[in-house]
Amino acid sequence: MDVTTHSSSFLLPSIPTDNGPSPSYALIVLNQRLPRFTPLLWTKARLRICADGGANRVFDELPQLFPRENVQDVRNSKLSLESQPIDILDVRDRYKPDVIKGDMDSVRQEVIDFYANLGTKIVDASDDQDTTDLHKCVAYICDSTPNLEKSNLCILVAGALGGRFDHEIGNINVLCLFSTMRIVLLSDDCLILLLPSTHCHEILIQSSVEGPHCGLIPIGMPSKRTTTTGLKWDLSDTEMRFGGLISTSNIVIGERITVQSVSDLLWTISFKKHILQDEVCNLLMPKSHSPNCCCLL
Numbered sequence: 001m002d003v004t005t006h007s008s009s010f011l012l013p014s015i016p017t018d019n020g021p022s023p024s025y026a027l028i029v030l031n032q033r034l035p036r037f038t039p040l041l042w043t044k045a046r047l048r049i050c051a052d053g054g055a056n057r058v059f060d061e062l063p064q065l066f067p068r069e070n071v072q073d074v075r076n077s078k079l080s081l082e083s084q085p086i087d088i089l090d091v092r093d094r095y096k097p098d099v100i101k102g103d104m105d106s107v108r109q110e111v112i113d114f115y116a117n118l119g120t121k122i123v124d125a126s127d128d129q130d131t132t133d134l135h136k137c138v139a140y141i142c143d144s145t146p147n148l149e150k151s152n153l154c155i156l157v158a159g160a161l162g163g164r165f166d167h168e169i170g171n172i173n174v175l176c177l178f179s180t181m182r183i184v185l186l187s188d189d190c191l192i193l194l195l196p197s198t199h200c201h202e203i204l205i206q207s208s209v210e211g212p213h214c215g216l217i218p219i220g221m222p223s224k225r226t227t228t229t230g231l232k233w234d235l236s237d238t239e240m241r242f243g244g245l246i247s248t249s250n251i252v253i254g255e256r257i258t259v260q261s262v263s264d265l266l267w268t269i270s271f272k273k274h275i276l277q278d279e280v281c282n283l284l285m286p287k288s289h290s291p292n293c294c295c296l297l
């Protein structure tokens with residue numbers, strides 16, 4: 001069985017390694033408070049899409065992640081766009097989404113107008129009330145990515161967890177709907193990705209930014225047999241199911257975890273809160289700007 005390797009190296013500065021070609025990233029921003037490392041993910045992504053109200057978050061909150069450039073509160077500002085501080089407009093210019101797609105019931109008209117003016121593609125999918133905005137955005141990425149490039153593409157979803165439970169479950173369902181795509185759901189606290197049973201999985205732990213708390217959860221059906229290495233409570237041909245054992249509050253003890261299962265699992269790992277990624281911030285912006293714009297604080 002083929003081995004799929006997973007790594008959260010998107011949270012680290014881009015240092016060339018010998019680990020083969022690095023993935024190419026697409027970023028989807030959802031309608032939740034922006035995770036603090038959003039500017040870093042934005043810089044790494046080759047395609048940036050806002051799901052409906054996610055565009056409001058980029059418009060309102062991204063300037064706030066650059067406090068020294070943000071001389072007044074944008075959300076409470078009664079000023080027109082023309083009279084807003086030049087710095088805020090500069091941040092908005094630098095962080096322009098490539099696409100805004102959704103059923104357009106949350107994104108504000110002024111936000112659509114602002115980005116449309118900058119050249120953002122606006123895709124109104126309001127006729128579809130059966131799929132979520134995240135689903136629509138992942139479908140857009142799938143349709144616009146040649147098949148040969150799909151295996152090297154990793155879709156990062158910012159703001160996918162820690163909000164309304166129906167939305168969270170809907171977001172997890174997108175992992176299952178697009179199970180052949182690599183999709184990582186992210187919040188400030190943790191990530192979730194799917195480990196399809198069609199592959200063996202190797203997870204390389206970036207211990208400076210993630211761990212030690214982790215979990216392995218069967219999704220869709222009980223998992224008759226799962227075997228792992230690298231965890232404090234490893235599984236050995238162990239059955240997991242809701243109503244029985246599932247692996248929560250587990251701990252990574254190695255830098256490399258392996259997982260093999262007869263049915264699909266979710267992998268989740270916590271993010272470290274206290275890491276100050278000075279190097280990352282320095283890479284992202286000139287010295288005169290805030291040093292803690294994108295830190296995992």
Ligand SMILES: Nc1ncnc2c1ncn2[C@@H]1O[C@H](COP(=O)(O)OP(=O)(O)OP(=O)(O)O)[C@@H](O)[C@H]1O
Pocket residue numbers: 030031032051052053054102103105106107132133134135159160161162163164165167168170171
């Ligand atoms: N509280 C939340 N928790 C998790 N994900 C969210 C949350 N709010 C929004 N999202 C995600 O962001 C996407 C866009 O959000 P938006 O609020 O624009 O959707 P919506 O279709 O208007 O939602 P609804 O009509 O159910 O309130 C959603 O499809 C969902 O994936």
Ligand SMILES: Cc1ncc(C[n+]2csc(CCO)c2C)c(N)n1
Pocket residue numbers: 103128129130131132133
């Ligand atoms: C059985 C069923 N439940 C809920 C919805 C509602 N819904 C699901 S996705 C979506 C779009 C959100 O942007 C909406 C309104 C539906 N259509 N079918």
